Every structure is written in C-alpha cells, then in structure tokens.
Amino acid sequence: MVFVAALALASLGLAQAAYAAGSVLKVRLGGDRTETRIVIDLAKSATGKVAEDGSVDRRVVLLLDGVGVNADLQGAGQGLVKNWVMDSTMSGARLRIDLAADAVIKRRFLLPPADGVSNYRYVIDLGTGTGKANPARPVQLVAEPVLPTRAIPLPLKRVVVIDAGHGGHDPGARGVSSNEKDVNLAAARALKSRLERSGRYKVVMTREEDVYVPLETRVRIAQRADADLFISLHADSGADTSIRGASAYTLADRAAGRTAKFVSKDDWFTKASLHGDTGVANILFDLTQRATKNRSASFAEFLLARVDDHQPLLRRSHREAGLAVLLAPDVPAVLLEMGFITNLDDEAALRDPGKRGQMMAGVGDAIDDYFAQQTRIASR
Numbered sequence: 001m002v003f004v005a006a007l008a009l010a011s012l013g014l015a016q017a018a019y020a021a022g023s024v025l026k027v028r029l030g031g032d033r034t035e036t037r038i039v040i041d042l043a044k045s046a047t048g049k050v051a052e053d054g055s056v057d058r059r060v061v062l063l064l065d066g067v068g069v070n071a072d073l074q075g076a077g078q079g080l081v082k083n084w085v086m087d088s089t090m091s092g093a094r095l096r097i098d099l100a101a102d103a104v105i106k107r108r109f110l111l112p113p114a115d116g117v118s119n120y121r122y123v124i125d126l127g128t129g130t131g132k133a134n135p136a137r138p139v140q141l142v143a144e145p146v147l148p149t150r151a152i153p154l155p156l157k158r159v160v161v162i163d164a165g166h167g168g169h170d171p172g173a174r175g176v177s178s179n180e181k182d183v184n185l186a187a188a189r190a191l192k193s194r195l196e197r198s199g200r201y202k203v204v205m206t207r208e209e210d211v212y213v214p215l216e217t218r219v220r221i222a223q224r225a226d227a228d229l230f231i232s233l234h235a236d237s238g239a240d241t242s243i244r245g246a247s248a249y250t251l252a253d254r255a256a257g258r259t260a261k262f263v264s265k266d267d268w269f270t271k272a273s274l275h276g277d278t279g280v281a282n283i284l285f286d287l288t289q290r291a292t293k294n295r296s297a298s299f300a301e302f303l304l305a306r307v308d309d310h311q312p313l314l315r316r317s318h319r320e321a322g323l324a325v326l327l328a329p330d331v332p333a334v335l336l337e338m339g340f341i342t343n344l345d346d347e348a349a350l351r352d353p354g355k356r357g358q359m360m361a362g363v364g365d366a367i368d369d370y371f372a373q374q375t376r377i378a379s380r
C-alpha cells in the first residue's frame with residue numbers, strides 16, 4: 001500500500017488516473033482554494049449520496065451505490081482537497097476527501113456521455129464554507145441521469161451577475177459626447193431594476209459606481225455569487241462611424257489565436273483571454289464548456305431576438321470570444337455590445353434613458369425567456 005501511495009503521489013498533477021475493471025474509471029481534480037472540482041469518471045450511471053458534506057472535521061464522504069472499484073485509488077490534493085481515497089464498501093464505492101481548508105459541497109451533478117465524452121461523469125464542486133451549510137439538512141440525493149443542471153435544490157431566486165464594463169480610469173470606448181463606462185453603468189442599473197422588479201432574481205453587480213474594478217475582482221464577484229447567468233454590458237467602437245448595431249459574444253472554443261483576433265480591440269476581452277485563471281484549469285473547462293457554451297449561445301439568441309425590437313443588430317451579431325475562461329465553467333456568460341458608441345445614432349440611443357430602459361427591458365425579457373427554457377429542459 002505504501003508503494004501504491006508513493007506511485008500515486010509520483011504521478012500527480014491535475015489528475016491521478018487509474019484504469020480499473022470496475023466502473024470507476026478515474027478521479028480528476030481541478031480548481032483552486034476558492035472552488036475545487038472533483039470529477040469521477042464512471043463506466044455507467046450512478047446515484048451519489050453524501051455521508052459527510054465537509055461541515056464536520058473538514059471531511060467529505062460520498063457514496064456511490066452499486067459502483068465498483070477494482071483497486072483502491074488515491075491521490076494528493078489540489079485546491080481545497082488535501083488528499084482523497086476511493087475504496088469499496090459493501091454497497092459500492094466510497095470517496096473520502098480530507099479538506100485542506102474549511103469548505104463544503106456546493107453542488108454535484110451527473111453528466112451523461114455527451115459532446116464526445118463516452119462515459120458518465122459525477123461532478124462534485126467544493127467551495128469555501130460560509131458556515132451556512134446545515135448539517136441537519138443533508139444534500140439531497142442526485143437524481144438519475146439528468147441534464148447538467150444543479151443537483152442541489154435551486155435557490156428561489158436566480159442569481160444574475162451584471163457586469164458594467166470598464167470604469168474609473170478605464171473609460172472604455174469614447175463617443176462624441178460620452179464614454180463607454182458611463183453608458184455601461186447606466187444600462188446595468190436599468191437592467192438591475194428591471195430584474196429586481198420581477199421578484200425573480202437576485203442581482204449582483206460587479207460595480208455600482210464609476211470605479212475601476214480589476215478583471216480579477218470581477219471574476220471573484222461572479223464566482224462567489226454562484227451565478228446562474230453572467231451578462232457583461234459594453235458599447236462597441238469602430239473607426240468607421242457608419243457602423244452601428246448591437247451584438248453578443250459568447251464563449252469560443254479554446255482556440256486562443258482565433259479569439260485574440262476578435263478581441264484585440266477591446267482590452268477587457270484581451271485580458272480575459274490571456275488571463276488564464278488557474279482556478280479554471282483546462283480540465284474543468286473541458287468538462288462542461290460545451291454544455292455551458294450551448295446554454296450561453298441559447299441565451300445569446302434570446303438576447304438578440306429581444307434586443308432587435310429596440311436596437312438594430314450588427315450584421316454578424318452573434319460572435320464568439322474567450323469570455324467564459326473567466327468564470328466557473330458552468331456559468332453561462334454573454335457579453336452584450338449594446339451598440340456602437342462611435343456611431344451618432346447608437347450613441348444617442350445609449351445616452352437616452354428612455355431608449356436605454358427599453359433596451360434593458362428587452363434584455364430582461366430575454367433573461368426570462370432563457371430561464372423559462374432552462375426550466376422546461378430540466379423538467380423534461
């Protein structure tokens with residue numbers, strides 16, 4: 001056993017793989033001290049049960065009934081995980097995790113084979129504990145194979161993070177009589193009140209004033225909010241002042257070169273693409289980015305359909321960029337360029353509180369559309 005452990009330790013990195021004849025194929029870890037993801041690759045579907053959720057003795061124990069483990073697997077940790085062991089019990093597999101810091105299970109879900117991955121994946125996300133975890137109310141059992149929606153009960157209100165681009169000493173693009181940072185913030189405020197009026201959303205803003213908020217801070221805000229949706233509001237610019245119209249960006253495939261080409265004119269995006277947040281290691285990204293990308297694209301389509309009622313669209317209105325590298329990989333994210341601040345008509349519309357309010361009402365409708373669709377999918 002000592003030798004096995006030593007071997008396991010020697011082969012560490014992001015992941016420790018052990019291909020066994022049982023139905024646990026491998027266990028992988030990714031993330032950082034804020035959020036750590038554990039992925040159990042399974043040969044078949046499984047139901048998980050939490051025996052310990054991390055709130056006691058910094059230990060998490062998950063039982064996978066009916067799942068075989070051919071030989072004990074173990075490995076050193078990453079992020080919030082100090083070390084882990086996967087072994088067999090009478091009824092199935094047992095994963096024991098010793099935590100490196102106070103943390104609890106934030107969510108877990110089962111991903112069926114999809115998007116080129118041929119096996120099931122049981123995903124557990126650990127997050128730093130806030131003391132809110134209630135040991136008397138253990139997390140419910142995960143359902144049978146489901147779409148990658150959150151396995152724990154959804155909060156009553158959906159959490160929407162609104163990111164007003166730029167701010168403070170970073171004005172963003174400049175129009176004739178306004179700066180991008182100001183119209184972004186005004187639009188963000190309008191959207192916030194539209195969403196809050198509905199009573200259905202909890203809104204988190206990355207900034208509420210004309211202040212500079214570093215990208216890393218925006219990322220943290222979005223991650224800590226446990227967002228269901230992230231929308232970043234910007235205004236476009238171009239040397240050709242006749243170009244106008246709104247457009248939306250969603251996550252591109254991990255093709256840095258192509259992304260960089262699209263983003264070069266917007267510093268925010270460029271930084272986003274180059275940032276390479278280690279908290280969103282490739283392993284995490286691979287796992288859910290396709291599903292997230294699909295959901296982001298779905299939201300972008302709703303968004304453009306609704307924005308179209310109030311503002312002309314740029315001809316190629318749905319574009320792709322590296323936005324989601326910023327976020328937890330299962331948070332759908334869209335960046336809306338509300339129009340060209342360098343175009344006089346667009347700038348006038350962006351500056352007009354009435355027109356801006358109408359456009360944000362449209363964005364709010366699109367958010368309603370999106371969650372209505374997600375609910376339909378989840379209840380299918």
Ligand SMILES: [Zn+2]
Pocket residue numbers: 165166172173180234235266268
């Ligand atoms: Zn911008």
